[in-house]
Amino acid sequence: MKMTINPVFDFGDVVFVKTDTEQTEGMVTELTILPGGIIMHIVSKDALVASFYDFELSDSKDVKKM
Numbered sequence: 484m485k486m487t488i489n490p491v492f493d494f495g496d497v498v499f500v501k502t503d504t505e506q507t508e509g510m511v512t513e514l515t516i517l518p519g520g521i522i523m524h525i526v527s528k529d530a531l532v533a534s535f536y537d538f539e540l541s542d543s544k545d546v547k548k549m
Contacts, residue, residue, distance in 0.1 A: 490514055490522050491537040498526060498540040500533075506544045 492498055496511045513525035515534065523534045 486520055488516055488520060488522060490524070492524055492540060492542070496542065498524070498542060499544050500526070500528075500535060501539055501541050501545060501548075504548050506546075506548055508544075 492511045494511055494514070497508050498511060499506050499508060507528055509526035509528035511524050512527045512532070515523040515525060517523060522537065524537060524540060525532060525534055526540070
């Protein structure tokens with residue numbers, strides 16, 4: 484069976500974690516595809532790497548959190 488994957492964010496996209504009160508930017512450096520087509524976006528921020536689902540990320544700062 485062939486599956487088509489359409490990630491919300493792509494490699495190199497600058498993103499912000501919605502729950503991050505400092506709203507520091509991160510960059511998508513890897514995509515991990517899990518069973519069922521779930522995509523984890525691997526984000527590098529200040530030499531740290533973390534995994535997020537697309538609904539946890541935004542392409543713009545949330546100024547209310549700052």
